[in-house]
Amino acid sequence: MGAAPVIAAIPMAGLAAAPALSGGSGPSAGTGGDAHVAMGHASMVGDAVPAPGGPGDLDDLLTPPPALPHQPGRVRRYTLAALDRDIEIASGVTFPAWTYNGTVPGPVIRATEDDILEVEFTNAGSHPHTIHFHGIHPSNMDGVFEIVEPGEAFTYRFPARPYGMQLYHCHAAPLKKHIHKGLYGAFIIDPPMPRRPAREIVLVMNGYDTDGDGENNFYSVNGRAFYYAKYPIRVRRSETLRIYLANLTEFDLINSFHLHGEFFRYYRTGSTDQFDYTDTVMQCQGERGIIEIDWHNAGRFMFHAHQSEFTDLGWMGFFDVADD
Numbered sequence: 001m002g003a004a005p006v007i008a009a010i011p012m013a014g015l016a017a018a019p020a021l022s023g024g025s026g027p028s029a030g031t032g033g034d035a036h037v038a039m040g041h042a043s044m045v046g047d048a049v050p051a052p053g054g055p056g057d058l059d060d061l062l063t064p065p066p067a068l069p070h071q072p073g074r075v076r077r078y079t080l081a082a083l084d085r086d087i088e089i090a091s092g093v094t095f096p097a098w099t100y101n102g103t104v105p106g107p108v109i110r111a112t113e114d115d116i117l118e119v120e121f122t123n124a125g126s127h128p129h130t131i132h133f134h135g136i137h138p139s140n141m142d143g144v145f146e147i148v149e150p151g152e153a154f155t156y157r158f159p160a161r162p163y164g165m166q167l168y169h170c171h172a173a174p175l176k177k178h179i180h181k182g183l184y185g186a187f188i189i190d191p192p193m194p195r196r197p198a199r200e201i202v203l204v205m206n207g208y209d210t211d212g213d214g215e216n217n218f219y220s221v222n223g224r225a226f227y228y229a230k231y232p233i234r235v236r237r238s239e240t241l242r243i244y245l246a247n248l249t250e251f252d253l254i255n256s257f258h259l260h261g262e263f264f265r266y267y268r269t270g271s272t273d274q275f276d277y278t279d280t281v282m283q284c285q286g287e288r289g290i291i292e293i294d295w296h297n298a299g300r301f302m303f304h305a306h307q308s309e310f311t312d313l314g315w316m317g318f319f320d321v322a323d324d
């Protein structure tokens with residue numbers, strides 16, 4: 001806890017300090033500034049962590065809707081609206097986001113393979129947008145050619161396939177701006193044969209360029225820097241933890257997930273039974289996968305990007321594994 005005052009200085013300094021701290025976060029990365037050395041991430045835990053919001057704020061983004069049994073032709077309906085919103089991404093740091101339904105990332109969409117996914121999209125924002133889903137679908141449902149102007153609406157309707165961890169994002173031009181501003185989210189398609197029981201969570205990795213220089217100044221999972229350091233995710237040792245992980249970071253080529261003290265199965269895209277057994281995965285922009293952790297030990301275990309500068313700029317958290 002001795003380093004807390006130094007840590008707290010980042011968000012309080014806000015926009016002014018962020019560029020200096022983010023010098024190493026771009027594709028032409030050098031080493032980080034001195035501030036990185038002072039911010040040992042092991043010291044970032046509990047109430048001293050300068051993350052915005054309260055303990056249950058991100059529950060809807062963390063916990064996906066439940067999986068439903070295979071029932072071909074069933075309609076799964078979602079309503080998404082594009083909204084311009086100022087959101088707090090780190091303590092005292094506001095980002096002028098473009099959102100689906102007011103949050104970054106947008107809501108978790110879930111369907112079972114062979115469901116008919118129906119997404120009613122209304123553009124209540126200030127710019128033209130779309131929703132582009134990953135997966136297999138007709139070209140006129142792809143969210144590329146049918147641009148939805150402000151005040152207009154469009155309904156996407158197609159069979160959900162293939163099963164796996166998919167994602168969605170706006171595909172209006174300029175693409176990197178529309179994605180970076182916050183128009184993206186997780187899209188889970190469950191297999192016809194249900195996955196085995198597990199505690200399930202969603203982690204969407206992202207970044208924020210708060211000064212418009214094309215490099216990220218903050219990183220997070222589920223939208224808020226340091227959030228799961230302030231509010232560790234509680235799990236049970238006896239229960240498999242299944243993480244639906246996606247990378248929607250712009251500007252940086254790759255992001256990563258590293259877990260301390262444990263190994264896990266990693267199903268790349270989650271559309272086959274093949275997995276790696278590892279403790280670190282990297283994902284390019286738009287890449288995603290499914291992690292399954294069977295805990296050997298109870299205790300507090302850190303997870304974070306293995307790019308240390310991302311860690312120091314917000315992409316870190318903890319699992320509190322209860323012994324039961």
Ligand code: CU
Pocket residue numbers: 127128129130170171172178179183
């Ligand atoms: Cu857009």
Ligand code: CU
Pocket residue numbers: 132134169286
């Ligand atoms: Cu994409």
